[in-house]
Amino acid sequence: MPDIVDTAINAGTFNTLVAAITAAGLDTALKGPGPFTVFAPTDEAFSKLPSGTVEALLTDILKLRKVLEYHVVSGKVMAADVVKLDSATTVEGSTLKIDASSGVKVNDATVVTPDVEADNGIIHIIDTVLIPN
Numbered sequence: 001m002p003d004i005v006d007t008a009i010n011a012g013t014f015n016t017l018v019a020a021i022t023a024a025g026l027d028t029a030l031k032g033p034g035p036f037t038v039f040a041p042t043d044e045a046f047s048k049l050p051s052g053t054v055e056a057l058l059t060d061i062l063k064l065r066k067v068l069e070y071h072v073v074s075g076k077v078m079a080a081d082v083v084k085l086d087s088a089t090t091v092e093g094s095t096l097k098i099d100a101s102s103g104v105k106v107n108d109a110t111v112v113t114p115d116v117e118a119d120n121g122i123i124h125i126i127d128t129v130l131i132p133n
Helices: 004-011 015-023 043-047 051-057 062-068
Strands: 035-040 070-076 087-089 095-099 107-118 123-125
Touching: 004 035, 004 043, 004 107, 004 123, 015 035, 015 043, 015 051, 035 051, 035 107, 043 123
Parallel strands: 035 123
Antiparallel strands: 035 070, 087 095, 107 123
């Protein structure tokens, strides 16, 4: 089974995310043993950001890493576990708010596809890029 990065590449809908992970140098970590839970925004989610945001992040690697690490939780947190939580601490160190009262929302993002299995963790596909405070 492919790791998280290769699973995202193979899906074909995470080109911006994969490019950002690679630019930030996080591809090696996300190919590691994990396990990791990644709330993965699609290319469409990145396209909702204000014009120039992605380009600006790609030139500020520290800020880019912070944004990307805000999408990752240590451990393998399946959807059945996510719905029992009201928050989760990210690798970046901040807390994501989780609301499972009507579907699953992570901060302002909706989980559109849960539980995409990878060799070293799990991916939950979200429709909005999460930005830490």
